[in-house]
Structure formats: structure tokens, C-alpha cells
Amino acid sequence: MKLQLKKYVAVIAMALAFVSCSSDDDTTTTGEGNLKLEFDNIYKTADLAFNTAYTNSNGEVVKINKAKYIVSNIVLTKADGSTYSVPKSESYFIVDEEVTSSTLINLPNIPAGNYTKVKFGIGVDQAQFNLGADGQGNFFTLAQTAGMMWSWSAGYKFVALEGTFTSSSATDSMFMVHTGKTGTDYNYTEVTVDLPDNALVRTTITPQIHIMADVSQLIDGTNKISFNDGAMVMGGNKLAQITANISNMFEVHHVHND
């Protein structure tokens, strides 16, 4: 009898343990909500401003008048390590400094949960190119309208950074950086950013992840791009260097959970 009682106690204790475990999983994390990604373009330590002189580490002074990039293939990681991938065909966006609305991306139908990381691509990946038109939806139309179609090669500009530069031998000369798929390279890259606070997606809460995008990193990051030795950067190994620089371009500043 005593033994049986012990058994009961054990069973109840285990049951309680299970219950208490399950109550850790917030009972409100069911259903779906929205998540917003804000891409706040900066240049080094200041908010990006067009036609404003910035001095790069190689002494060249640049003024930006166009900053656009394609954000794609968004994957969200939950606190438990599981991931949610935004459906590929709904996961192509153009962030354009000139179009305020484009810097705030709304992702609908996100499973409720506590998210700790965001992964996204800059550009269009090789697998998508291999599918041809399939899965592109109307993105080519949007890209052409936004000036992000790389029409001569039937592709996209992944990053477009344009402006003028002043160096030892040039004064306010035009520069253009366009990256994209070339004959040798896809120049697509993925970035993962950790969230300083969890993004709590609920049916009633739409977290907004405030991402700082330091566009100076593109040309004055790990790899330094000198416009003095070529101001029209649209191919060759400089694209690979710029693509590599993208990995240090993004950082999450804070998360709003309201």
C-alpha cells in the first residue's frame, strides 16, 4: 500500500512536471502574427544622408545619391532553435533609401513564437536563377520599375550604390556600384543577425526589428574599394569583395514588441 502510494506520488509528480513544463511554453504562442523588419540605412556612425560628404579610410570622399538592395529568403529562428522560412516567392523585397515605405518590410502569417535570429539574403540566389521564370511572380516588374533589373544580363542588381567621389585625381566624379549574377559568380550572400531581445510574435503583437544597415561597409569595410582605380564597379572580382563586405553591414539595434 505504501509502495503504491509512492507510485501515485511519483506519477503525480511526473504529471506535474509535464504540466509545469508545458506552462513554460506560453499558452498564448499559438496562431500567427506579423513581423516587421526595419532597414535603417546609415553611413558609419550617422544616418545615411544623400549628397553629404563622407570620408572613407582610403581618403576618398564620397557623396551617395542612390542606395538600394534586394532582401530575400528570410528565415526566422525561434528560441528553441526551430526555424520558420518565409515562403520563397513571398520573400523578395527591394529596400530603397529614397522610398521610405520600402525600408519597412512587413512579414504576414508568421507563426507565434519567440524569435532570436533573422537570416536573409542580399540578392537573388543561384537556385532561383536555375528555375528560370518559375517562382519569380511579378518581381521582375517591380525590379525594373525600381531600377533594380540588370536587364543586359536578364537578372537583377542585388545592390546599387551610386554617387560621386573626390580623390587625389578626381573631383565629384560619378561612381556606380552594381552587384549581381555575372558569368562567373552569383554574388548572392546571406546574413544572419542576432536579436538583442527576443521578437515576440503573437496574434496581438507585431514586433518590429530595427536593423542598422551601414552602407559604408559595402565600399569601406573589410575590403576597401577605391573608385580612383575604377569608378564603374559592375563586374570582376570587386563584386566578390563587395559581396564579402555585406556580412558586416547589418546589425540589429533593438526590437520593439508592441
Place this chain on the structure above:
Amino acid sequence: MKIKHILLLIFAMFFSCSDDDSDEYQNIPIEFNVPSNFPALAYNLETNPLTEKGFELGKKLFYDGRLASDGVVSCGFCHIQEDAFTHHGHTFSHGVGESIGTRNTPSIQNLAFQTTFMWDGATNHLDLQPIIPLTSPIEMDGNFENIISMMKNDSSYKKLFKQAFSNGEINAENMLKALGQFMVMATSSNSRFDKYRRNENGGTLSTNELEGYAIFNQKCASCHATDIFTDNSFRNNGLPVNPALNDVGRYRVTELSEDLYKFKVPSLRNIEKTAPYMHDGRFYTLDAVLEHYNNGVVNSETLDSTLNSNSTLGIPLTNNEKTKIIAFLKTLTDNQYLTDKRFSEF
């Protein structure tokens, strides 16, 4: 009695029309048979299955000048069927606003068996290829937003997109898929040469033609490979660079110095009909082409090694050999393809 019959007839007419008038998706597959003498398909039909309505939509798009900014220059403007979809006699074609390009219009046939497109291989997917001429300011100068909006206001496009695609959407993806279907279907595989290769009726080659084929296999087929007659590679075939154009070829796409002045090895199908020849249309006759290989090749850093062996530039060809090769090349003319109503504008 008579009236009853007439009513029945009218009734029947409604039935026969009803399919075409329907706004429903019509999944009527087209079976694509790879000719037995061809290599495997390079195009993946699974992501864009051929259907009768998809093909019909693609053909309509191909011949619609409204895709261009001037409302006139359709794909078919420079790609004329009877010339194997080249621009008859034009060294360079004229696009919108009488703009002139710098490269000769390539033929369209058997593209589904090829892996790179355009003279410099600027794209490697057939679905995406139309974007290049469509949006080029000196070709069609087209704008997707305007084109989509034009089609959304056109009753026959509205119907065809619904019939051709299960989601029925008028968008860039479906438009490019339809054009892809039209180009995949554009297969030239019934020349006298093909019939010879497949031991079919009408496949008789003369002694001259057979000798030409043998010489071709010995001296040309390493690049003009398979019964598609291209190995999809890019090569510098020793043309003197035209300084007025200085077309850098494949270098434009890769920016690798080893790719300077390289161009895609073109297919030779229907070559009798596709003059002028080479990426810049500099040769008006096949004889001039062969004479280039015999005696016109100039050396450079990137000249193809097969054209510079044993310190001999080019491919030595006697007049007799040239005559026989040309006789062989003319067996590649596929009149069935050049007159096939399925691909015709009218």
C-alpha cells in the same frame, strides 16, 4: 424540320466554341518528344510544363509589337520565321526609334537543348533570355509595368493567361513562361540531314554532301558539336577586331581577360537561310565564312587553340573541300520548320 436542324447546328456551334471562350485554366499538355538524333534536353520542363494555351500565349507575345515602347518592334520583327528567325539580310537590326545594335540577330531553334544564350552568354536560362531584347533601349525598349498593364486591359490576354496558367495571373513570371514555351517548341529536327541520321524516308545525302559531312566532322565538329551543332562554349575564332565596335564578347559578362573577343559557338541549323554570318554579320556568304577559317584567322592572346595548332593559323581547306562542306551545310535546311504554321505570325 429545317429550322430544327439549323437550331441544332447553332447549338453545336456554341459547344465547339465554348472551350475557347472559357476563362478556366485549360491544362491540355503538349508532349515534347526529343528527336532521337538530339542530345538530352537542357530545359527543365517540370518548372514550366508545355500546354496548348501556354504555347498559344507565348506565340501571341512573340508577335505583339505592343511589348515594345513604340508599339511596333515585336520579337518577330527581327526574328523572321522563313529566315530561321533571323533578320533577313541585316548585318545589325534596327530597334525602336531606328536604333541600331552591334550584333547580328541569332537564329531561334532548338534553344531548349542549349545552356547559354546571346552571343556573349549573358544569360543561362531560356525563360529569362527575352528580358534582354525586351528591355534593351536599342531593341524593344519595353517596360514590364506598362506591358502588364496593357495585357490586363486586353480581353484576349486576360482570357489566355487564365487558360494558360493555373493561377491565371498576368505577371512577369507567366509572361516569361509562355515565351519560354514558344521557344521550347521551336524545334528544327526535320532537315534532310536529320532524316539521314534517323534513317528515315527522304534522308538521302549525295556523295558530295556525305563527303562534306566527313570533312565537317574532321575539321569543324569539335566546336559545332552534336546534331545541335554547338558545344555551348565561347571561343575566339580569329576574326580581326572591328575597331569601330571593339566588341569584347564574353568579357563583357565575366570581365576575365581570358574571355576577351570570345563569342558563343552558334548552331549551324538552317544556316543557308541565316546570312549574314558571325556575331557582327560581317560575312555575306558561307564561302566567305569558310575562307575566313582557311585564310583569314588572325592571332591574338585569346585565339582558340584549335585554330592555332602546329604553328598554322586557321583550318586549311581546299576549294573542293569548301564546296563539299557547303553542300553538306545546306542539308541542314529544314523547310518544314521554316514554314510550320504553328510558329507563323499569320
